[in-house]
Amino acid sequence: MERTFVMIKPDGVRRGLIGKIVTRFEEKGFKIAEARLMTIDEQLASVHYAHLQSKPFFGELVEYITSGPVFAMILEGHEAVRNARTLIGFTNPIEATAGTIRGDYALIVDYNVIHGSDSVENAEIEIERFFG
Template sequence: MERTLVLVKPDGVQRGLVGAIVARLEHRGLKLIGLKMMRISQDIAARHYAEHQGKPFYDGLIGFITSGPVVAMIWEGREAVSVVRSLMGATDPLKAAPGTIRGDLALDLGMNLIHGSDSPARAETEIALFFSRGELHEYERTMDRWVRE
């Protein structure tokens, strides 16, 4: 089963949208196997956004993600990465389709509520950056016996 990292960014936490975002992911059939609220350190932020280093928006990105608490989650399911990406919508909320998290809830490009891993390989790296093995929880949901993926 594929896993992916999801971060509810500081704007999502401040606006009280964590529950709405979790509900959308659960309603799509994904299984939550790790969750914590945390403040991202400068070091973790720099490692997380390393591919953007040197770009004009990098400092703002680091400043924003470290400006307040985030909710970090690991979701599991069939094609979890692509499922989360489609639920998130386009990075720019003005271009995100209605019905997506960003299309319905985000206010601007700089504060777009949510991060999701962009590939299964990147998901593995990001999960290891934010969670230890002991923080992930294996369990079977009642519905898993009825709905096989």
């Protein structure tokens, strides 16, 4: 079984979407190995988004992800990273297909409801970062 990291972002938590989103993953066949509601501090956010540090929107991104609780999950399943990314949809909700999480619940790229690891290697790094 492959593992991946998925995080419902502050806008998804504020809007009460945790249950709906978790249900989609469970109905797809994923097993939730571990999950927690947590608040990300600036240090963890800066590490998580370090690859975007040179971008002009970096400060806003850190401010957003630290603005409220997130729901972090370790999901297990067949080709978990790829399957989760397909279910999540494109980063920009305008490009995300209806039926994907972002296609159904997000309006703008700045508040796109959910994060999912983009590779098996990054999934392991993110799992360690958020779950230890």
